[in-house]
Amino acid sequence: xxxxxxxxxxxxxxxxxxxxxEPSPRQRRGTRAADRARVAALYRAACEHLAxxxxxxxxxxxxxxxxxxxxxxxxxxxxxxxxxxxxxxxxFGVDFPAAVRAHRLHVLIxxxxxxxxLLVVGVMSYLDPGFVLSLHDAGAIDDYEKMYGDADGPIGxxxxxxxxxxxxxxxxxxxxxxxxxxxxxxxxxxxxxFVVALNGALAGSVAGYLTWRGHGExxxxxxxxxxAFELTxxxxxxxxxxxxxxxxxxxxxxxxxxxLQLAARRAIVIVYGMTAMFxxxxxxxxxxxxxxxxxxxxxxxxxxxxxxxxxxxFLFQGRPGRSRS
Amino acid sequence: MPASSAAxxxxxxxxxxxxxxxxxxxxxxxxVPRLYAYSVDVLIRVVFFSVAFVFLAxxxxxxxxxxxxxxxxxxxLYPVAFELGRSGATxxxxxxxxxxxxxxxxxxxxxxxxxxxxxxxADFLPSxxxxxxxxxxxxxxxxxxxxxxxxTLVVHAxxxxxxxxxxxxxxxxxxxxxxxxxxxxxxVAWAGRVARLTEARADELAEIAVPVVVPRAMGGDRxxxxxxxxxxLLGRR
Numbered sequence: 001x002x003x004x005x006x007x008x009x010x011x012x013x014x015x016x017x018x019x020x021x022e023p024s025p026r027q028r029r030g031t032r033a034a035d036r037a038r039v040a041a042l043y044r045a046a047c048e049h050l051a052x053x054x055x056x057x058x059x060x061x062x063x064x065x066x067x068x069x070x071x072x073x074x075x076x077x078x079x080x081x082x083x084x085x086x087x088x089x090x091x092f093g094v095d096f097p098a099a100v101r102a103h104r105l106h107v108l109i110x111x112x113x114x115x116x117x118l119l120v121v122g123v124m125s126y127l128d129p130g131f132v133l134s135l136h137d138a139g140a141i142d143d144y145e146k147m148y149g150d151a152d153g154p155i156g157x158x159x160x161x162x163x164x165x166x167x168x169x170x171x172x173x174x175x176x177x178x179x180x181x182x183x184x185x186x187x188x189x190x191x192x193x194f195v196v197a198l199n200g201a202l203a204g205s206v207a208g209y210l211t212w213r214g215h216g217e218x219x220x221x222x223x224x225x226x227x228a229f230e231l232t233x234x235x236x237x238x239x240x241x242x243x244x245x246x247x248x249x250x251x252x253x254x255x256x257x258x259x260l261q262l263a264a265r266r267a268i269v270i271v272y273g274m275t276a277m278f279x280x281x282x283x284x285x286x287x288x289x290x291x292x293x294x295x296x297x298x299x300x301x302x303x304x305x306x307x308x309x310x311x312x313x314f315l316f317q318g319r320p321g322r323s324r325s
Numbered sequence: 326m327p328a329s330s331a332a333x334x335x336x337x338x339x340x341x342x343x344x345x346x347x348x349x350x351x352x353x354x355x356x357v358p359r360l361y362a363y364s365v366d367v368l369i370r371v372v373f374f375s376v377a378f379v380f381l382a383x384x385x386x387x388x389x390x391x392x393x394x395x396x397x398x399x400x401x402l403y404p405v406a407f408e409l410g411r412s413g414a415t416x417x418x419x420x421x422x423x424x425x426x427x428x429x430x431x432x433x434x435x436x437x438x439x440x441x442x443x444x445x446x447a448d449f450l451p452s453x454x455x456x457x458x459x460x461x462x463x464x465x466x467x468x469x470x471x472x473x474x475x476x477t478l479v480v481h482a483x484x485x486x487x488x489x490x491x492x493x494x495x496x497x498x499x500x501x502x503x504x505x506x507x508x509x510x511x512x513v514a515w516a517g518r519v520a521r522l523t524e525a526r527a528d529e530l531a532e533i534a535v536p537v538v539v540p541r542a543m544g545g546d547r548x549x550x551x552x553x554x555x556x557x558l559l560g561r562r
Contacts, residue, residue: 002558002559002560003513003558003559003560004559004560004561005560043345044345047343047345047346047347048345050347051346051347056506057506057507057509057510058510059510059513059514059517059559060510060513060514060517061491061517067349067350067483068483070343070345070347070349071349071350071351071430071483072483074343074349074430074431075413075426075431075432078431078432079432080432080434080435162385162386162387162389162390163390164386164387164389164390164391165386165387165389165390165393166390167390167394168389168390168391168392168393168394168396168397169390169393171393171394171397172393172394172396172397172400175397175401176397176400176401179401179443179446180446182443182444182446183443183444183445183446183447183448184446184447185447186444186447186470186474187447187450191447191450244474257473260473260474261473261474261475261476264440264474264475264476265436265437265440268436268439268440269436271439271440271443272439286390
């Protein structure tokens with residue numbers, strides 16, 4: 001068969017596929033399953049024609065046309081359009097807690113790397129209040145003093161900023177740090193360890209200093225509720241980053257590249273969940289933790305309940321036996 | 326056609342095999358177009374944020390919070406939202422004809438898009454995307470670190486409706502000798518390009534083939550004679 005005969009015989013299929021691929025959103029949105037099946041059939045036919053054209057050394061323009069056609073058809077036929085509410089329910093009902101349990105080693109390391117500096121620096125700051133100056137400058141300490149002192153403004157605020165302004169700030173600042181913590185895992189996990197340890201040390205120094213100053217009640221009642229989500233979140237961000245670093249350092253029987261890609265696919269589930277936790281933490285921190293009208297003991301009880309809830313969620317949610325019931 | 330090692334070192338095309346058994350030829354986009362696309366995206370975001378900020382500033386503290394929220398979304402999720410859209414590319418990339426796909430040639434998945442965009446944090450280090458740029462310069466497929474981990478590829482979008490370069494009209498004539506498939510393909514490909522070549526260059530190339538293909542076409546128009554052979558090969562007899 002000559003190229004011209006080939007073109008004449010199959011041009012109708014190509015033209016139909018070309019028309020179907022033309023981006024016309026109004027029309028595409030209304031496509032039914034029958035249309036999509038038709039597009040898939042046309043696409044497979046075009047693939048076959050391309051293979052034939054290549055094996056017979058048909059003219060370049062013919063192969064180019066078929067190549068472009070199949071490339072665009074491939075994008076449409078294999079497009080994933082399945083992120084809906086069911087996927088989201090599955091993510092938080094099963095996938096996220098299961099992924100955290102699957103990464104228990106990384107979570108544990110991140111927890112130690114976070115908690116150790118927190119405790120050590122916390123105790124040192126409590127025993128030797130001057131020590132805090134090696135991590136913060138005096139102005140910042142002064143601010144903390146005002147924020148958690150017995151003044152009239154909301155707790156944990158430099159000024160009487162409105163709740164919404166602080167919500168925006170917490171989202172941008174905290175989630176940005178968490179994402180960088182995850183990204184730092186690409187450097188053999190060192191970046192993640194650094195971010196986690198630094199945040200542990202900073203939190204410890206403030207806690208130790210304020211306890212020594214006698215603002216412990218204000219401070220702990222402020223942090224306990226959102227801390228359940230925020231502190232867990234930073235540890236999980238570190239764990240996700242460590243999973244990347246671990247894959248690079250110890251790829252096992254895969255190439256480093258394949259191990260990294262697999263680890264990233266698994267760890268990104270933790271990042272989804274962690275991001276949601278930071279959003280919850282930011283909302284709590286902005287609208288609940290800072291409220292002076294809530295009695296301290298109520299905040300402590302709610303905070304404790306949040307901690308228990310978060311821990312139970314990671315321990316028990318989405319285990320195979322339960323998810324089925 | 327077996328590619329020589331020199332050609333395979335020069336050529337950045339990237340073949341991804343599909344389940345249908347064909348090879349999609351992806352053309353990874355290099356540093357420069359991606360840099361332009363990124364600049365356009367930054368510009369779009371800056372303009373959008375500035376305009377939004379003017380209105381949000383009227384809302385006082387609430388507006389400040391919403392502005393920070395908007396900043397966060399623009400900073401981290403702007404690329405994700407667009408990459409998962411129909412075009413698979415941010416406005417800047419679309420402007421330069423780039424699109425993001427999986428390195429299997431498949432459309433990008435939500436997980437991969439989020440991975441590559443969150444790992445921007447690593448690409449950016451130590452500053453100004455230094456690691457990302459180095460990674461792109463050292464790799465044939467121009468992946469930055471985020472692309473490596475997510476298994477994604479930034480490619481030049483396949484052009485649609487490529488100019489069907491059929492050879493110009495000429496009376497068909499049979500070749501004088503039997504031609505191999507490669508020789509046939511070369512003559513037809515040359516004939517398709519004649520319209521875009523200068524006359525002198527077309528003639529110069531024709532000179533290589535004419536003595537073998539049409540020995541009696543002396544003195545006449547070699548180019549027209551060879552185009553005629555191309556027509557014969559295509560099936561006009």
